[in-house]
Amino acid sequence: MSDSPTYGFDTLQIHAGARPDPATGARQTPIYQSTAYVFRDADHAAALFNLQEVGYIYSRLTNPTVAVLQERLATLEGGVGAVCCSSGHAAQIMALFPLMGPGKNVVASTRLYGGTVTQFSQTIKRFGWSAKFVDFDDLDALREAIDDDTRAVFCESVANPGGYVTDIRAVADVADAAGLPLIVDNTSATPYLCQPISQGATLVVHSTTKYLTGNGTVTGGCIVDSGKFDWSASDKFPSLSAPEPAYHGLKFHETFGNLAFTFHGIAIGLRDLGMTMNPQAAHYTLMGIETLSLRMQRHVENAVKVATWLENDPRVDYVTYAGLPSSPYAERAQRCYPKGTGGLFTVAIKGGYDACVKLVDSLEIFSHVANLGDTRSLIIHSASTTHRQLTPEQQEAAGAGPNVVRVSIGIEDADDLIRDxxxxLAKACG
Incomplete structure (x- = not known):
């Protein structure tokens, strides 16, 4: 179908990128479980390997099932292209890979998933990269953190675990003034609640494992390219603007224009890093996306009801849900996220660490798992699990203190969740 602006989100989440299978007429996108693809002839093979023609070579690079998912996500996010990969963490590394180099840094929000904080503060050091963590509510501090070696700015739209909402437009203005790309992790919001590219983001990353798939069956990640950044405006991004030795001096930005990042992500990123999404995972995620808007509406509706109840319970210290009128981010949420702020937030329990552990162990409907964005309601004590590797100061900055549990509200009956x-809480707080 033609991805015309006249089509609404609900239509695009079902149809974008998908066409009846030309061989069989199958309406659902088939799982192309093939590692390699036959070339028409030697000239065809050479053209594909030389990036002179688009097609399928080997499933580490491109796969027809994955290609449908890439087109669908690019369409829903308002981008020009996308690259799917094996996980959300893989997507973050692949997003940074063409931008960074030894001695270069990324300026990141303090409000990030604990695994991302660990990846940025520890793991990327092995590449010679570094990260500076800044409170993105303080735009002056963000400006001051950017230096001559900064190559990207990174944040989450709706932050995990606390549900904090970022003013993407304000952050994008700072990044633009510095000539830097803004990378936004849109996992918790999804393109139904937030489209970061329309607010100035250069790249959008997802853990497709979460709300996009929505049923806790497969892991995956994706990078969506806005196509709006001028990679040749400075000498900061030679991977995209300078001659590439592996392709006989080809310049990605000069050759592919607004698709430069997307082509680099496949031709270099997937080729050399090998963080490939398998076609079965892509198939499950495509099926999940077909109901994304319906699920997100229910996630938001249930989260508002449950968070309101929790906020008024005397056994609870506070609730961080930005969708509550009492939230310090309520005005920002209404302005930047008019459809809602998702189903993720934290709850501080009176009784501290021990009460949180008892609460988690006493729930019957909520599942105690290290995941979010499932149709099922989920809970975890972040300080002892997902954020365990962080210092106490980092845990507090990320909204994952010892007295806090993270909840991911599902699409069950909200009254049942409240009763659970x-x-x-009665068992946890005596």
């Missing part, structure tokens, strides 16, 4: 929380 009520009985578990």
């Amino acid at each position: 929380l009520d009985q578990a």
